[in-house]
Amino acid sequence: MASAIQVRGLRKTYAGKQPVEAVRGLDLDVPTGECFGLLGPNGAGKTTTVEILEGLLPPTAGDVRILGLDWAHDQLALRDRIGVTLQETKFSDKLSVEETLRLFASFHSHARPVEDVLAETGLVEKRKAWVVHLSGGQRQRLAVASAIIGDPDLLFLDEPTTGLDPQSRRQMWAIVRALRARGRTVLLTTHYMDEAEKLCDRIAIVDHGQVIALGSPTELIRSLGCDHVVEFALEGDAPVDERELEELRKLPSVRSVRIEAGAIQLAVAEPHVTIPPLLAHVARGARPLASLTTRQASLEDVFVALTGRHLRDG
Amino acid sequence: MGSRHPFVELYKSRVREIWREPEVLFWVFGFPVLLAVGLGIAFRNKPPDEIAVAVIDGPGSAAVVETLRAQPGFHVDAIAPEEAGTSLRMGRVGLVVVPSDPPEYRFDPTRPDGLLARGRVDDVLQRAAGRVDLLVPKDSPVSEPGGRYIDFLIPGLLGMNIMSGGMWGIGFAIVEMRSRKLLKRLVATPMRRTHFLAAMMASRMTLVFFEVALMLVFGWLVFDMTVRGSLASVVLLSVLGAFSFAGLGMLVATRAQKTETVSGLMNLVMLPMFVLSGVFFSSDRFPDVIQPFVQALPLTALNDALRAVVLEGRDLASQAVRIGILLAWGVVSSVLALRFFRWN
Numbered sequence: 001m002a003s004a005i006q007v008r009g010l011r012k013t014y015a016g017k018q019p020v021e022a023v024r025g026l027d028l029d030v031p032t033g034e035c036f037g038l039l040g041p042n043g044a045g046k047t048t049t050v051e052i053l054e055g056l057l058p059p060t061a062g063d064v065r066i067l068g069l070d071w072a073h074d075q076l077a078l079r080d081r082i083g084v085t086l087q088e089t090k091f092s093d094k095l096s097v098e099e100t101l102r103l104f105a106s107f108h109s110h111a112r113p114v115e116d117v118l119a120e121t122g123l124v125e126k127r128k129a130w131v132v133h134l135s136g137g138q139r140q141r142l143a144v145a146s147a148i149i150g151d152p153d154l155l156f157l158d159e160p161t162t163g164l165d166p167q168s169r170r171q172m173w174a175i176v177r178a179l180r181a182r183g184r185t186v187l188l189t190t191h192y193m194d195e196a197e198k199l200c201d202r203i204a205i206v207d208h209g210q211v212i213a214l215g216s217p218t219e220l221i222r223s224l225g226c227d228h229v230v231e232f233a234l235e236g237d238a239p240v241d242e243r244e245l246e247e248l249r250k251l252p253s254v255r256s257v258r259i260e261a262g263a264i265q266l267a268v269a270e271p272h273v274t275i276p277p278l279l280a281h282v283a284r285g286a287r288p289l290a291s292l293t294t295r296q297a298s299l300e301d302v303f304v305a306l307t308g309r310h311l312r313d314g
Numbered sequence: 315m316g317s318r319h320p321f322v323e324l325y326k327s328r329v330r331e332i333w334r335e336p337e338v339l340f341w342v343f344g345f346p347v348l349l350a351v352g353l354g355i356a357f358r359n360k361p362p363d364e365i366a367v368a369v370i371d372g373p374g375s376a377a378v379v380e381t382l383r384a385q386p387g388f389h390v391d392a393i394a395p396e397e398a399g400t401s402l403r404m405g406r407v408g409l410v411v412v413p414s415d416p417p418e419y420r421f422d423p424t425r426p427d428g429l430l431a432r433g434r435v436d437d438v439l440q441r442a443a444g445r446v447d448l449l450v451p452k453d454s455p456v457s458e459p460g461g462r463y464i465d466f467l468i469p470g471l472l473g474m475n476i477m478s479g480g481m482w483g484i485g486f487a488i489v490e491m492r493s494r495k496l497l498k499r500l501v502a503t504p505m506r507r508t509h510f511l512a513a514m515m516a517s518r519m520t521l522v523f524f525e526v527a528l529m530l531v532f533g534w535l536v537f538d539m540t541v542r543g544s545l546a547s548v549v550l551l552s553v554l555g556a557f558s559f560a561g562l563g564m565l566v567a568t569r570a571q572k573t574e575t576v577s578g579l580m581n582l583v584m585l586p587m588f589v590l591s592g593v594f595f596s597s598d599r600f601p602d603v604i605q606p607f608v609q610a611l612p613l614t615a616l617n618d619a620l621r622a623v624v625l626e627g628r629d630l631a632s633q634a635v636r637i638g639i640l641l642a643w644g645v646v647s648s649v650l651a652l653r654f655f656r657w658n
Contacts, residue, residue: 086498
């Protein structure tokens with residue numbers, strides 16, 4: 001299948017007294033019809049990358065082909081075929097939802113009926129409301145509505161759910177899934193790992209302007225070598241020393257050990273193999289067990305394993 | 315419903331935004347009317363002031379006081395000799411009469427009211443003493459419409475309003491859209507940039523019709539002002555002025571990222587014109603050396619052309635140079651703005 005997005009060796013350096021290398025040699029291939037996620041902490045270069053793909057920023061170096069076209073020669077044709085939501089666009093306060101959409105529809109050569117887009121984004125009841133009276137979630141849905149009104153082949157969503165409440169986030173996910181079901185390509189950026197896991201066919205984890213891991217959510221988690229995390233804490237505030245961690249690392253089926261907010265996390269392949277000897281080990285020590293839980297490994301664990309940092313830390 | 319041409323949609327959106335913004339409506343429509351009312355009251359045509367005269371107490375003073383009080387237009391006080399100096403110095407009276415024979419007039423010849431009082435008092439006293447005038451001229455008081463301060467003021471206020479409306483309505487609006495990232499969002503669509511800027515200008519030029527109508531109807535109803543030239547010429551000049559200042563507004567908004575920046579820039583551009591371009595008083599008052607500069611300012615061209623049509627009944631052809639100045643400002647600033655415009 002043809003590539004919706006093809007990026008080779010993308011670099012972007014912001015000039016200044018201390019030049020900032022926002023993107024440092026990034027490659028991407030997104031086939032048509034895929035929902036692709038750029039996952040990374042704030043400042044990883046996601047927005048810069050996306051704005052270059054959207055033709056809003058010129059790259060310092062590298063090759064960018066969007067829908068087989070390039071920005072230098074096919075600007076207008078490309079604009080007509082992509083849809084964009086930016087972070088924090090504020091539409092005109094005193095225009096209604098419907099008026100805003102009609103305005104954006106007028107720019108496109110094959111715009112969809114405003115009614116359809118209102119229905120798809122759950123804004124039918126708000127069609128006459130001024131933008132200033134919309135909630136955060138409704139504004140974000142209007143941003144998506146304005147991006148899909150031109151019936152784009154490729155949709156860019158930059159942090160579509162940042163700052164939204166859980167219900168609004170789920171509404172947004174439903175909209176994205178519906179788009180995918182219509183065969184459109186979606187590229188979204190997020191620093192929410194659950195969002196990436198639930199929505200995306202494939203994910204590129206971006207850090208310091210480079211792709212440090214690429215694959216489907218399942219593949220990425222599997223790459224940790226273990227699907228589960230056993231997390232436990234001991235009574236008292238005393239820190240756990242290095243020798244103790246070394247002991248834990250030797251327990252059966254444990255792949256890695258780290259300390260996280262006072263709790264000890266073991267990445268394990270088979271929890272039922274690890275837990276009995278773990279309990280026996282703790283029982284021999286001086287401090288009793290305060291808590292013990294197990295969970296599925298997540299993309300967050302992948303990110304921490306790759307970078308030693310958390311997504312939210314930035 | 316099919317979508318209309320993007321220019322039409324952009325234009326409609328902009329007009330809606332303006333109509334839905336009470337502050338904009340106040341500054342465009344309320345403010346100039348209030349200003350005209352205030353200045354119209356302050357500079358209304360008053361009956362001439364009475365002439366204040368003091369007569370020093372002494373033999374014969376009562377007769378002089380009586381003679382003067384019998385005539386209209388005098389305010390006569392009898393004062394003690396030692397007060398005479400103070401009264402003149404403080405400007406309480408223009409003339410002190412010493413009722414000797416012949417009388418003595420004390421006044422400051424550099425003060426117009428002193429000279430006036432001397433002439434009027436002398437006439438009255440001469441006639442009372444038996445002088446017969448050889449000529450009896452006929453007085454015909456005249457109040458020429460169009461010659462009052464308010465007649466001068468209203469075209470100036472209209473011009474000023476067209477300037478600040480254009481600068482704020484375009485310059486401020488564009489920078490606000492830029493700071494909201496709305497411009498960036500629009501550039502991410504296939505929208506033509508010229509459509510956007512043309513729609514901004516067109517919306518501004520539409521609003522001008524209402525501004526002209528309001529100022530002229532207001533001047534006519536409240537101050538009995540008349541337009542001597544053709545209304546169509548006034549409207550055309552105003553639309554041209556709106557174009558010119560919309561261009562300047564766009565140029566000022568070309569790079570600014572923050573509304574604070576653009577507000578400062580706009581004041582910097584507008585302040586000299588408030589002072590120099592003959593809004594409240596004629597720009598002829600400035601020295602000849604700076605007249606070429608003053609005359610080249612778009613607001614001077616607009617105000618002078620409006621006044622020529624409204625007050626003197628001139629036609630547009632006679633205003634060709636001023637029209638040329640307005641066009642040049644509009645075209646040059648729009649072209650520069652389009653060339654250097656920052657969209658994101």
